[in-house]
Amino acid sequence: MPKKKKKGPPHTVETVGLDVLEDTLSFYIRSINIALSHDLDDRLEGLDVARGTGKITTLLLVDSHPGIRPSVIAQLIMRDRSAMGRLVDQMIEHDLLTREAAADDRRAQELHITEKGTDLARKVRKIATKQSSDFFAGVPEEDQKRLLDILRRVYRRTVGLGQ
Numbered sequence: 001m002p003k004k005k006k007k008g009p010p011h012t013v014e015t016v017g018l019d020v021l022e023d024t025l026s027f028y029i030r031s032i033n034i035a036l037s038h039d040l041d042d043r044l045e046g047l048d049v050a051r052g053t054g055k056i057t058t059l060l061l062v063d064s065h066p067g068i069r070p071s072v073i074a075q076l077i078m079r080d081r082s083a084m085g086r087l088v089d090q091m092i093e094h095d096l097l098t099r100e101a102a103a104d105d106r107r108a109q110e111l112h113i114t115e116k117g118t119d120l121a122r123k124v125r126k127i128a129t130k131q132s133s134d135f136f137a138g139v140p141e142e143d144q145k146r147l148l149d150i151l152r153r154v155y156r157r158t159v160g161l162g163q
Contacts, residue, residue, distance in 0.1 A: 036135065043127050048094040048120060054079055054087050056124055059113075062097055063121040067110040069102070075159055096120060 021027040037053075044050035049059055054077045061073050074084040088111065091097045096117035102108035113121065136144045156162065 036131070039135075040128070040131055043131060044124070047123065048091075048096055049124060052087075053077075054083075055091065056128065058087060058091060058111075059096060059117060059121050059124060062111045063113045063118060066112050067102075070109055070111060073111075078159060091117075 018027065040056075041051050044056075049055040057077050058073050061068055061076065070084050070088050071081070073079075074081060077084075079087070088097065088099065092099060094116075095114050098112045098114060099109050100112065102110050139147075
């Protein structure tokens with residue numbers, strides 16, 4: 001029979017240790033991601049890219065790279081083809097993107113931004129930049145740059161890009 005743990009006093013957030021999680025990157029990344037995602041969703045409330053991963057990156061990449069193929073975006077946001085297809089379909093439904101057959105390969109698709117999408121991309125860039133600035137408030141600029149550099153290198157390796 002398993003030994004029952006002794007009941008202790010009530011615990012508070014300030015007194016609870018994180019066990020082995022104290023020294024694991026995954027715990028901090030997940031926790032910060034959740035906090036940032038909730039904050040960004042609040043800031044984007046009412047916009048067509050709120051509440052959903054991949055929409056913002058897709059919008060900005062299509063705006064910055066007219067004719068980009070969904071497969072390229074899928075690799076960059078680590079999505080499979082079917083998930084990417086659903087995301088693109090949703091963005092087309094919201095009149096943010098258009099899809100055309102590629103001139104060099106009629107089986108391939110190219111994505112283009114609509115006027116509505118361009119306006120939204122402009123708003124999203126301002127919101128995302130402000131959120132990042134707010135998030136780093138109180139963190140020395142040198143530490144911000146170091147952290148972003150490390151994360152950028154890990155991300156690039158993870159998605160198969162060179163340093």
